[in-house]
Amino acid sequence: MKCPFCDGRKIKVVDKRDLENSTRRRRECIKCNKRFTTYEKIETFNLSIQKKDQRRENFNKEKLRTGLIKACEKRPIPIEKIDQITDKIEAQLLQLKKNEIPSTIIGEKVMKELKKLDNVAYIRFASVYRDFKDTNDFKKYIKELR
Numbered sequence: 001m002k003c004p005f006c007d008g009r010k011i012k013v014v015d016k017r018d019l020e021n022s023t024r025r026r027r028e029c030i031k032c033n034k035r036f037t038t039y040e041k042i043e044t045f046n047l048s049i050q051k052k053d054q055r056r057e058n059f060n061k062e063k064l065r066t067g068l069i070k071a072c073e074k075r076p077i078p079i080e081k082i083d084q085i086t087d088k089i090e091a092q093l094l095q096l097k098k099n100e101i102p103s104t105i106i107g108e109k110v111m112k113e114l115k116k117l118d119n120v121a122y123i124r125f126a127s128v129y130r131d132f133k134d135t136n137d138f139k140k141y142i143k144e145l146r
């Protein structure tokens, strides 16, 4: 850090205060004795999900995991695998570096993972996600799997 007045590099902290979301430091340049203030803020990533009905909610990893567990119920899928997929999808979402993501993107990612993992879990998730109306919808998906 450089002194904003003289570009001096030796600066001491004369006062430190923790605020709600940041830390305020009163600093003094050893060279010119002038004082200035800095704020240190924790960078948090807030991902919000835009739902089909236009409502927004914060991304909830636990909710994603629960959805996967539900789809994989009574299937021979270890919980570690579900955790792995949850982590993978979360990482992919963060990589998009967007503050807001449509819920459909998450749904598609889950479908893609489940399709590779287990046909039954895939169909189960798709039936909820795609809002299947009747057995024809199921047939269509099962046909697609073959």
Ligand SMILES: [Zn+2]
Residues within 6 Å of the ligand: 003, 004, 005, 006, 007, 008, 029, 030, 031, 032, 033, 034
């Ligand atoms: Zn200075």
